[in-house]
Amino acid sequence: MVAEVKELHSNSPEIQRMQRIFDVQKAAFRQQPYPSAEQRTELLGRIKPMLINNKDAIVDAINRDFSNRAADETRLAELVITLEGLKYSMKKLRKWMKPQKRKVGALQWPGKTWVEYQPLGVVGIMVPWNYPIQLAVVPMLTALAAGNRVMIKMSEATSETGALLEKIIGETFSEDQVAVVNGEVDVAQAFSHLPFDHLLFTGSTAVGKHVMRAAAANLTPVTLELGGKSPCIIGQDFPMKDAAERIAFGKCLNSGQTCVAPDYILCPENRVQEFVDAWSNQVKQSYPTMVNNPDYTAIVNERQHSRLSGYLSDARDKGAQVVEINPANEDFSGSQKIPHTMVLNVSDDMQIAQDEIFGPLMIVVPYKSLDDAIAYVNERPRPLALYYFDWNQANCDKILKHTHSGGVCLNDTISHVGVDDIPFGGIGASGMGAYHGPEGFITFSKTKGIYKKGKMNATKYILPPYNRGMHKLIDKYMLK
Structure with missing residues (x-):
């Protein structure tokens, strides 16, 4: 499917750039598949000064995109909410990363088991026009907290804001860590066809169906935030x-x-x-x-x-x-x-x-x-x-x-x-999956179950050839 996208849009500089960034991020993730808590915290720590130092430019860009967007609405809904989410994620990060102990059953004794949260890889985020900063940066910071690389496709309807975010993200992060892609509908279509390790789309139900169809060709898991009535x-x-x-x-x-x-x-x-x-x-x-x-x-x-x-x-x-x-x-x-x-x-x-x-x-x-x-x-x-x-x-x-x-x-x-601290996500026609809170961290992680057996091998007593003692063991202790 990626080859088809390259062939169909080979003359588009933005799509060529997008494909190059994707390849660079995949390679970078293979080199560092599990960033430490300190590395993740350092990346998250760059976001607040990026937003604060550019808050007036953000207000101006969104105002131009809308022809008039109330400045205080931008400050509240784009900046304050995003910064509150950032503060929360930084506070909870180490707790989220900590492996969780789980219980073993009779068949697995003696042994121990636990769950670890492994970064997925490269996460794609498709952003709508209505809250272009919040709906780009909040999922971005959540994906970074989970240890991923991130590519963001901004809406063509908010081109001023898209250009600004591409600039300030480029000044804040290396391209192999976070990158912003702009462009028209053809770029968005090509973006949705990339074999991301997870794809988050926020937008209309009608477009969400197309995005899910494109992602299905690569078996890319999706989170869809679709709205509704x-x-x-x-x-x-x-x-x-x-x-x-x-x-x-x-x-x-x-x-x-x-x-x-x-x-x-x-x-x-x-x-x-x-x-x-x-x-x-x-x-x-x-x-x-x-x-x-x-x-x-x-x-x-x-x-x-x-x-x-x-x-x-x-x-x-x-x-x-x-x-x-x-x-x-x-x-x-x-x-x-x-x-x-x-x-x-x-x-x-x-x-x-x-x-x-x-x-x-x-x-x-x-x-x-x-x-x-x-x-x-x-x-x-x-x-x-x-x-x-x-x-x-x-x-x-x-x-x-x-x-x-x-x-x-x-x-x-x-x-x-x-x-x-609570999940945000739709159901049915209004979407699937969730982010925000610990559910967001889990969305952008592989929840890996791990079992470790000790030196004693109790399963040797239930290996073939089976005998009457085996039947008694099962009936007495396991089928009661």
């Missing part, structure tokens, strides 16, 4: 003003261009108008103006803008009620921004009901009972995140036991992604 269920008695305020953190950040942003609201049918009013007030309070407001992040490009506008047109044509929140009555024509918009009376044949929204549009669905809300969620593909608002613990337990999702927040949105 994350539901937000408001309990019957939860204060609506508080719900709107807490949902705003997850939906307004990056103008909803977040894989775990609430996609649709399941609201008690007798409180729908209460939610519409509370959400409108919350958005107006956060963004009294939008078009020229630097705090209001734009849609990343025209393609995504047209996709979102198409959802609204399709929903209107099929009978949905569209509630646009535009406090200053601004004209958005010619702008890359879209106002926060609620869509009610949605039917399953509408495009907005089928696709992940990934923008400042939000569906509101009424429900009669909590069982109805659970059924609505379970009838659809399993989401990356689920949010439930209720102070009643019995109801919370019911949600946890009767729904499946990659992760859950109770009485909040998206905060679980920033908790470094």
Whole structure:
């Protein structure tokens, strides 16, 4: 398969560079297949100054890629979360690397057994456009903690950020340790065909299928972070003003261009108008103006803008009620921004009901009972995140036991992604595998089971030719 990629794209300098780096990293890993804790810590220690010394350049690059990305959103979601993850990994690294003692059974006695975590080799990371620094560096540092070499393919939609990260990674790490690759879709396709020892992809479900298909040709294990339609269920008695305020953190950040942003609201049918009013007030309070407001992040490009506008047109044509929140009555024509918009009376044949929204549009669905809300969620593909608002613990337990999702927040949105000690990953249509926390270290490691036998060889007593004593031994001690 690699030979096919070389032949198909032999005239592409970026693909030729990518193949060369891959070969260099594979050779370097063979020379050093198990870096020590001190070596790994030294590599991780380079990341913080790299980010801090370039924080203004990172803010500027992402702002240019989006035409407007709120600077504080970049600092919080790209830099703070990444640095917190780095601090956590450095603190836990030696514990993760320590072999784990396990128990032997009767057939293996006398002997001892344990598990060691061995680096995989060269890890590929395919990065989406919505959080290009965080979603490149967090898996990168986790893979480095596990002792691997890393290649990163940045999204063509954030070319300014991709070029900057390629530059600062190149200044921080040798090419045989970490390298960044940029380029268009053909480069991404070739990247996914490389025989990595593990491939992590973050992006859409549709593209994830192509990536998995390419990786399968090399039997490359994959971790897929795919998003999906994350539901937000408001309990019957939860204060609506508080719900709107807490949902705003997850939906307004990056103008909803977040894989775990609430996609649709399941609201008690007798409180729908209460939610519409509370959400409108919350958005107006956060963004009294939008078009020229630097705090209001734009849609990343025209393609995504047209996709979102198409959802609204399709929903209107099929009978949905569209509630646009535009406090200053601004004209958005010619702008890359879209106002926060609620869509009610949605039917399953509408495009907005089928696709992940990934923008400042939000569906509101009424429900009669909590069982109805659970059924609505379970009838659809399993989401990356689920949010439930209720102070009643019995109801919370019911949600946890009767729904499946990659992760859950109770009485909040998206905060679980920033908790470094728990895994982050999807299920079904929202992905497979996980990283963050100890699960991330395990994802990028080979969990190797080892058994060591002592000088006494007890198995000699169960070697052929078998006899009546052997039968008695098995019946008395092993088949009881």
